[in-house]
Amino acid sequence: MSLSLGLVVGLDQEGQLASRWGRAAIGGGTFEGALRAAEVLVTEFQVTALLSFGIAGGLDPGLRAGDVLSASEILVDGQMFKTSLSAKGLRAGRFLGARAVVASPAEKAALWSETRAQCVDLESGAVALTARKYRLPFGAVRAICDPAGRSLPPAALAGLEDGSIKFGRVIGALLRQPAQVPALFALARDARRARLGLTRLRVAPLG
Numbered sequence: 001m002s003l004s005l006g007l008v009v010g011l012d013q014e015g016q017l018a019s020r021w022g023r024a025a026i027g028g029g030t031f032e033g034a035l036r037a038a039e040v041l042v043t044e045f046q047v048t049a050l051l052s053f054g055i056a057g058g059l060d061p062g063l064r065a066g067d068v069l070s071a072s073e074i075l076v077d078g079q080m081f082k083t084s085l086s087a088k089g090l091r092a093g094r095f096l097g098a099r100a101v102v103a104s105p106a107e108k109a110a111l112w113s114e115t116r117a118q119c120v121d122l123e124s125g126a127v128a129l130t131a132r133k134y135r136l137p138f139g140a141v142r143a144i145c146d147p148a149g150r151s152l153p154p155a156a157l158a159g160l161e162d163g164s165i166k167f168g169r170v171i172g173a174l175l176r177q178p179a180q181v182p183a184l185f186a187l188a189r190d191a192r193r194a195r196l197g198l199t200r201l202r203v204a205p206l207g
Helices: 012-018 031-043 105-115 124-134 154-158 167-176 178-199
Strands: 005-009 023-026 049-058 068-076 079-082 091-097 119-121 138-146
Touching: 005 012, 005 031, 012 023, 012 049, 012 178, 023 031, 031 049, 031 124, 049 068, 049 124, 049 178, 068 124, 079 124, 091 105, 091 124, 119 138, 124 138, 138 178
Parallel strands: 005 023, 005 049, 049 138, 068 091, 091 119
Antiparallel strands: 049 119, 068 079, 068 138
């Protein structure tokens, strides 16, 4: 029996890419939003499998912006969930499902040492928990946006709302703290590499 795939993403742009593979729901860049999105996919659209899809922060220092990984397991709230869906041809790794943004290299280094998870995002943990609740197959495919040594400037976080980027807020944050400009340009470059990595996927992220 073929699966009806529901994909939980954080941002609008990720949703556009995810729609190639199934029905996408946007969590808006929060863990709680991702939980709601996953619940809607199961209860309203009757999907029979869940996938976390989009960008992630790197924890493994060996990963670069644009590298795409498929989760072999997802760690969330101290629990380990082995995935049942994967994408052939991608590097497999452990994902950390976080409840809050991990912004600094110091935080990333600490989590890498503690968990040995290759990357971190806000949707994969929600997908794992919802899949367990409804006994559905699940997985995660994520492209590295901000590598382990890269920080997320406050301006980037200030601009996020309901899954889209509010550029007016970004500009306001930069006017208050113009020293963020180089870090924001670096993040934009890395984000393009991550989106390109996801765009280049040629097979459905199932297996």
